[in-house]
Amino acid sequence: MITAAALATLALVCAVGAWRFTRARWTYRAPHVAIVLWQALGVTWGLAGTGALLAYALEPYGQGVLQGLHAFTVSALNGGYGLSEPYTLPRILALIAGLTALTILVVVLLAAGWQTFRARHRHRTLLALVAREDPEVPGVRVVDHPGPAAYCVPGLRSQVVVSAGALKLLSPAELAAVLAHEAAHVRERHDLVLLPFAALRRALPRSRVVGKVQSEVGLLVEMAADDVARRYCSPRRLATALLRFGTAGAAPTPQGALGVSDSCSAVMARVERLVSPGPELPRRIRYSIVAFSVTLTASAPLLWLIPH
Amino acid sequence: MKGLGELERSIMDIIWAQPSPVTAREVGRLIADRDLAPTTVMTVLDRLTRKGFLLRTRDGRAWRYEPTESRDAYVAELMLEALDLTGDRSAALTRFAQAVSGTEAEILLRALTELEDE
Numbered sequence: 001m002i003t004a005a006a007l008a009t010l011a012l013v014c015a016v017g018a019w020r021f022t023r024a025r026w027t028y029r030a031p032h033v034a035i036v037l038w039q040a041l042g043v044t045w046g047l048a049g050t051g052a053l054l055a056y057a058l059e060p061y062g063q064g065v066l067q068g069l070h071a072f073t074v075s076a077l078n079g080g081y082g083l084s085e086p087y088t089l090p091r092i093l094a095l096i097a098g099l100t101a102l103t104i105l106v107v108v109l110l111a112a113g114w115q116t117f118r119a120r121h122r123h124r125t126l127l128a129l130v131a132r133e134d135p136e137v138p139g140v141r142v143v144d145h146p147g148p149a150a151y152c153v154p155g156l157r158s159q160v161v162v163s164a165g166a167l168k169l170l171s172p173a174e175l176a177a178v179l180a181h182e183a184a185h186v187r188e189r190h191d192l193v194l195l196p197f198a199a200l201r202r203a204l205p206r207s208r209v210v211g212k213v214q215s216e217v218g219l220l221v222e223m224a225a226d227d228v229a230r231r232y233c234s235p236r237r238l239a240t241a242l243l244r245f246g247t248a249g250a251a252p253t254p255q256g257a258l259g260v261s262d263s264c265s266a267v268m269a270r271v272e273r274l275v276s277p278g279p280e281l282p283r284r285i286r287y288s289i290v291a292f293s294v295t296l297t298a299s300a301p302l303l304w305l306i307p308h
Numbered sequence: 309m310k311g312l313g314e315l316e317r318s319i320m321d322i323i324w325a326q327p328s329p330v331t332a333r334e335v336g337r338l339i340a341d342r343d344l345a346p347t348t349v350m351t352v353l354d355r356l357t358r359k360g361f362l363l364r365t366r367d368g369r370a371w372r373y374e375p376t377e378s379r380d381a382y383v384a385e386l387m388l389e390a391l392d393l394t395g396d397r398s399a400a401l402t403r404f405a406q407a408v409s410g411t412e413a414e415i416l417l418r419a420l421t422e423l424e425d426e
Contacts, residue, residue: 119400123389126382128313129320129361145383149390150404163387178404185402194402221402236420243417245405264413267405271416 001059007052007303014045014296015209022212028273030281031223033289035193038217040293042196046105047300053098055303057091064307104203112199116191123153131161140179142167148248152182154191169248174241177233184228190221219266226270239274242267315344315352320361324379329365329372 018041021027027034051065058068072095131141141161143149149163160182162175170178185191194217201214229238246267322338323330330338336349353373356362364371392403 116400119389123386123400125359126386129317130379130382130386143383143386143390145387147387147391149387151390151401153401161386161390163390181404182402190402191400225402240417240420242405243413243420247413247417268413268416271413275420 001056003064003303003306004052004055004059007048007055007300010300010303011045011048011052014041014048017041018045018213019209022209022216026281027216027220028223028269029278030286030289031220031227033281033286035217035220035224037289037293038197038213038220039193040296042200044296044300047304050098050102050105051300051304053094053101057095057098060087060091062307065304067305067307108203109196109199112195112202116195116198120153120155124155124159127153127159127161134167137162137167137175137179148245150178150182150245152186154186154189158186160186165248166245169244170241171237173234173237174244177229177238178241180229180232181225181238184225185221188224188228190225193221194218215266219269222266222270223273226274230274235274235277239271242271242274312352312355315348316356319349319352320356320375320379323362323373323375329367329374331367331370331372333370335373 018038021037021041024034054065054069058065058072061068061071063071127141127143131143134140134142139160141159143161143163145163146165146168147163148166148169149161150166151161153159153161160179162178166178167175194214197214197217201210204210226235226238246264318339319335322335326334332346332350332353335353336344336346339349353362353364353371357364357373361376362373363376364373366372389401390403392401
């Protein structure tokens, strides 16, 4: 019972922590660290939530979650023998709920990965047909469209793409800043950071907390890329590039669940910290947060392993 | 010899530029300066058809090829995704910035660029 209770508490702490964490603003001062904490919270929440149900359901085996699942499978194949105490209805329900939740999480993650892979493949194929190389921006694909766009297609052979509209809109120094930003996304594989949160969003489309979490992680990833880019270019150029992009593209509005006001404040938050950066989070605190994240991430798998 | 991707691209450009469906022989003639074997042209046309970029119809003993979509349609498809207007908030691409509205951004932009000019 102790393991189940511990896992349930852990899941609850993660959920409440995530909800509180969406409002934290120190994260803007250390986006890389905050991203690590978000990932730890996500993984732990998933493993602890499903683990709590399974730990309760498999308690009669007295072998912990992982060994318990194995013992359950073996006994189920042999006709349901080998238990000292009979299964009760709550345990059966917990087993069904736990296995269902775990399956959903895994399937949703795999589906999101597959869908992303397909979308990128299609995007790359089309780029190969219609994008051109521009001698002024070597190594970058240019799409002839008047709308301002700059993005990267991540992957093993990632590509940075800008539209003709963006080339026209930005000064050479601003373009360099944008490209440094995109290069940071590519190098740090931010797409892999975003993938599980996008998948979770797909699994729970109505949840406002999950929606908030996804846009918060999305913003932190942008800030992390801004921080890397500012080492190679003028932060002010990056800020003016952001504003030019934002104001030039004001005509079409995204149809997603999040309105323009939300993305607007996100862009303004990025501009603000580029123009007048706050003090960096003290090293001591940054290290503590990373250590906490590592401990958190390790806790759920450990609780899955230990017997009752 | 350029890569297959480059070749697919040039052949699509040729077919997009033609007002009516063309045969492999005609494509080969239009791309003549490249000194390509006719079989290579056939292979690339076949690949593009299988990928869904070309439609082919029988014309006597030869096939006539025409584009499934215009070049602009593909550009539009890319940009829809690039500007995140598809509405599914996928994580397939990482974009530089979203649209902002309001005068606040414009005022700030003016202030920042004026600062630079001084």
